Amino acid sequence: MITRSHCQERDTADALAPLRTQFALPEGVIYLDGNSLGARPKAALARAQQVIADEWGNDLIRSWNKAGWFDLPSRLGDRLAPLIGALNNEVVVTDSTSINLFKALAAALHRQAHSEKNAGRRVIVTERANFPTDVYIAQGIASWLERGYEVRLIDSPEQLDTAVDESTAVVMLTHVNYRTGYMHDMRRISALAHARGALMLWDLAHSAGAVPVDLNADGADYAVGCTYKYLNGGPGAPAFIWVPERHQVEFRQPLSGWWSHATPFAMQPLFEPTGGIRRALCGTQPIASLAMVECGLEVFAQTSMQTLRAKSLALTDLFIALVEARCGHHPLELVTPREHARRGSQVSYAHPQGYSVMQALIARGVIGDYREPHVMRFGFTPLYTSFVDVWDAVDALVDILDHEKYDADALRDAVT
Amino acid sequence: MITRSHCQERDTADALAPLRTQFALPEGVIYLDGNSLGARPKAALARAQQVIADEWGNDLIRSWNKAGWFDLPSRLGDRLAPLIGALNNEVVVTDSTSINLFKALAAALHRQAHSEKNAGRRVIVTERANFPTDVYIAQGIASWLERGYEVRLIDSPEQLDTAVDESTAVVMLTHVNYRTGYMHDMRRISALAHARGALMLWDLAHSAGAVPVDLNADGADYAVGCTYKYLNGGPGAPAFIWVPERHQVEFRQPLSGWWSHATPFAMQPLFEPTGGIRRALCGTQPIASLAMVECGLEVFAQTSMQTLRAKSLALTDLFIALVEARCGHHPLELVTPREHARRGSQVSYAHPQGYSVMQALIARGVIGDYREPHVMRFGFTPLYTSFVDVWDAVDALVDILDHEKYDADALRDAVT
Numbered sequence: 035m036i037t038r039s040h041c042q043e044r045d046t047a048d049a050l051a052p053l054r055t056q057f058a059l060p061e062g063v064i065y066l067d068g069n070s071l072g073a074r075p076k077a078a079l080a081r082a083q084q085v086i087a088d089e090w091g092n093d094l095i096r097s098w099n100k101a102g103w104f105d106l107p108s109r110l111g112d113r114l115a116p117l118i119g120a121l122n123n124e125v126v127v128t129d130s131t132s133i134n135l136f137k138a139l140a141a142a143l144h145r146q147a148h149s150e151k152n153a154g155r156r157v158i159v160t161e162r163a164n165f166p167t168d169v170y171i172a173q174g175i176a177s178w179l180e181r182g183y184e185v186r187l188i189d190s191p192e193q194l195d196t197a198v199d200e201s202t203a204v205v206m207l208t209h210v211n212y213r214t215g216y217m218h219d220m221r222r223i224s225a226l227a228h229a230r231g232a233l234m235l236w237d238l239a240h241s242a243g244a245v246p247v248d249l250n251a252d253g254a255d256y257a258v259g260c261t262y263k264y265l266n267g268g269p270g271a272p273a274f275i276w277v278p279e280r281h282q283v284e285f286r287q288p289l290s291g292w293w294s295h296a297t298p299f300a301m302q303p304l305f306e307p308t309g310g311i312r313r314a315l316c317g318t319q320p321i322a323s324l325a326m327v328e329c330g331l332e333v334f335a336q337t338s339m340q341t342l343r344a345k346s347l348a349l350t351d352l353f354i355a356l357v358e359a360r361c362g363h364h365p366l367e368l369v370t371p372r373e374h375a376r377r378g379s380q381v382s383y384a385h386p387q388g389y390s391v392m393q394a395l396i397a398r399g400v401i402g403d404y405r406e407p408h409v410m411r412f413g414f415t416p417l418y419t420s421f422v423d424v425w426d427a428v429d430a431l432v433d434i435l436d437h438e439k440y441d442a443d444a445l446r447d448a449v450t
Numbered sequence: 451m452i453t454r455s456h457c458q459e460r461d462t463a464d465a466l467a468p469l470r471t472q473f474a475l476p477e478g479v480i481y482l483d484g485n486s487l488g489a490r491p492k493a494a495l496a497r498a499q500q501v502i503a504d505e506w507g508n509d510l511i512r513s514w515n516k517a518g519w520f521d522l523p524s525r526l527g528d529r530l531a532p533l534i535g536a537l538n539n540e541v542v543v544t545d546s547t548s549i550n551l552f553k554a555l556a557a558a559l560h561r562q563a564h565s566e567k568n569a570g571r572r573v574i575v576t577e578r579a580n581f582p583t584d585v586y587i588a589q590g591i592a593s594w595l596e597r598g599y600e601v602r603l604i605d606s607p608e609q610l611d612t613a614v615d616e617s618t619a620v621v622m623l624t625h626v627n628y629r630t631g632y633m634h635d636m637r638r639i640s641a642l643a644h645a646r647g648a649l650m651l652w653d654l655a656h657s658a659g660a661v662p663v664d665l666n667a668d669g670a671d672y673a674v675g676c677t678y679k680y681l682n683g684g685p686g687a688p689a690f691i692w693v694p695e696r697h698q699v700e701f702r703q704p705l706s707g708w709w710s711h712a713t714p715f716a717m718q719p720l721f722e723p724t725g726g727i728r729r730a731l732c733g734t735q736p737i738a739s740l741a742m743v744e745c746g747l748e749v750f751a752q753t754s755m756q757t758l759r760a761k762s763l764a765l766t767d768l769f770i771a772l773v774e775a776r777c778g779h780h781p782l783e784l785v786t787p788r789e790h791a792r793r794g795s796q797v798s799y800a801h802p803q804g805y806s807v808m809q810a811l812i813a814r815g816v817i818g819d820y821r822e823p824h825v826m827r828f829g830f831t832p833l834y835t836s837f838v839d840v841w842d843a844v845d846a847l848v849d850i851l852d853h854e855k856y857d858a859d860a861l862r863d864a865v866t
Contacts (some may be wrong), residue, residue: 132733134706174706212715317548323736
């Protein structure tokens with residue numbers, strides 16, 4: 035039988051525990067929503083003040099060079115690269131995940147359409163259960179290219195084997211599902227796509243900083259991801275895009291703004307793409323939001339994804355074990371895989387009154403979130419989540435469920 | 451003969467002079483580059499601290515609703531609207547100018563391609579001297595749509611009359627030229643485009659907050675613009691896009707991310723655009739950078755564009771008069787129109803050693819900038835530029851030119 039003091043002992047033995055002090059976490063809150071918006075690194079406030087008061091206020095226009103604003107997307111990209119198995123000059127931090135998906139998908143379709151062997155392929159394969167913006171962006175591109183693309187939605191990973199065929203141009207998947215926490219086998223699926231002649235695009239929104247990712251080793255072709263979830267970059271912080279060196283020369287995307295020009299200040303009237311990863315840029319970046327991304331990455335530089343993964347699995351294992359031991363008589367259904375290799379850094383439970391139960395948890399400071407239909411999500415971020423947090427969160431859940439301290443009649447629609 | 455004390459008297463009489471105290475301007479600097487990066491409203495620092503420490507740090511994920519993060523693009527758009535002759539629910543602040551240009555141009559081409567009368571039009575008319583990113587974005591779209599578009603570059607406004615013809619789908623111009631400060635006649639050119647069956651897209655990067663703009667009255671069809679120049683929104687702050695109510699129902703753009711979905715949290719796998727201007731959104735926005743845009747707009751709410759325009763013209767008139775009176779013997783060529791109706795809020799002079807002269811000015815705290823080829827730009831921002839600033843800037847210029855205090859052999863390439 036696990037006890038709270040057992041959890042306390044694990045915290046005492048946890049080599050990552052001291053990193054929690056680098057985050058500003060409000061009193062009385064157990065924050066299990068770092069999969070949606072990461073907590074604030076304490077350093078972010080001072081960094082923003084520096085950008086706003088000194089770099090903007092005092093140095094003004096000179097900061098584009100003096101403070102390195104113009105280089106920020108690639109400098110941050112190089113800092114992020116080791117977390118996802120990328121090399122220097124393969125990642126830029128820029129724009130939003132949706133926009134970077136558009137660029138990567140457009141580039142992949144362009145590459146196929148201009149290849150000798152695959153020019154006739156007209157299918158984008160993705161999951162119906164993918165995060166909606168991924169599917170919408172694919173539908174947006176498909177409806178704009180007159181040569182005519184189909185967005186083929188599969189209902190389970192098992193369907194990939196039949197859905198990816200000689201008509202498939204690109205397979206586009208989110209590595210860890212936002213709702214269920216299911217993690218795809220990146221290496222196996224990338225190999226499957228390649229075996230069928232398709233290119234493989236991964237969305238790492240719920241992977242970067244959450245699970246070890248090795249894009250180059252696992253044979254990915256393109257990737258995008260988010261910095262404001264597990265990477266703790268700040269609300270809506272710019273996203274990232276990865277293009278491996280081998281695809282950069284042929285990388286073409288229609289958002290060809292001046293930041294991706296070979297000589298952006300020569301003011302030439304003909305677009306000529308720059309070399310390297312900066313050809314995935316478009317226009318001017320929001321510097322204050324962008325600069326804070328570095329503060330999150332600085333915390334990751336003090337540990338390794340392997341160390342984080344070990345604690346992440348220990349936290350999610352503990353959460354599942356406690357819920358099963360203490361809430362087994364309630365209609366909770368684990369929708370996150372038990373198998374470590376298929377699990378991200380979150381645990382999701384479906385409950386018929388999931389929306390109301392989550393509202394009750396939030397009301398007492400246990401912050402997870404809810405996603406239609408029925409799913410309560412609990413994100414575990416080893417940089418600042420403790421084993422006692424897990425105990426206390428389950429304790430609150432037990433009390434709410436056992437004593438029906440939630441509004442059983444609340445309409446789930448309230449969330450939309 | 452104008453004197454410095456004459457300029458001081460004008461400052462004393464200037465009703466706008468007190469607004470200068472709302473900006474943080476460094477000691478010893480005369481800032482004439484607000485056309486590139488606006489100065490910092492003092493309120494921006496506290497606003498950023500609020501977003502970072504309270505909204506992100508304390509309220510965390512709850513701030514999407516509680517602090518109104520999700521509504522920021524449209525709330526700021528409504529605040530910006532009166533400055534450009536737009537209505538409520540016609541403007542959103544989002545993404546970059548380049549990306550918004552892509553959306554607007556794509557929507558315009560889509561509208562034409564799906565119209566009965568204009569479906570065959572395949573030409574985008576713009577200026578060779580337009581800001582490069584505008585031309586690059588047009589070239590990007592043209593090269594991606596298989597039906598085949600031509601980007602027709604004109605060399606002077608006079609060529610519009612012959613260049614815009616029955617093959618023209620869209621005329622896309624920047625209202626005030628970044629290099630010369632030349633201002634197009636928005637009403638006349640919009641009418642010309644319409645008379646030929648084309649749609650009219652305006653880039654207001656150097657207009658919004660700089661000159662009065664009346665998009666609806668002047669018959670524009672789409673517009674985009676920048677918040678980090680004359681609107682003082684902060685480095686790389688998100689840009690804006692305007693779609694008039696009459697075009698919103700048919701507005702379609704391929705960057706169809708979840709923020710433009712009718713029910714973004716219902717997690718539906720089919721894209722359905724929302725109503726109103728939010729269908730010009732795509733993905734999650736950089737909240738810290740976005741929130742500071744409001745601080746610049748709050749200063750504009752204390753005056754009117756007509757009042758600002760009167761002072762802007764007085765400042766640029768004074769600058770031209772002083773340069774002509776005191777530097778007439780130097781090879782300076784005024785490239786900004788003398789005619790008020792054709793002049794933005796900047797004055798540009800070409801000089802054979804323009805790059806070096808500007809470096810010498812910057813070294814003594816008179817900050818303008820330089821654009822290839824040969825052009826020194828001086829931006830005048832009536833919210834914080836005084837008449838004495840103009841005198842002192844010219845005084846420095848006179849000293850540098852008269853005594854050749856610049857490196858005549860410096861390579862202009864250094865800027866690129």
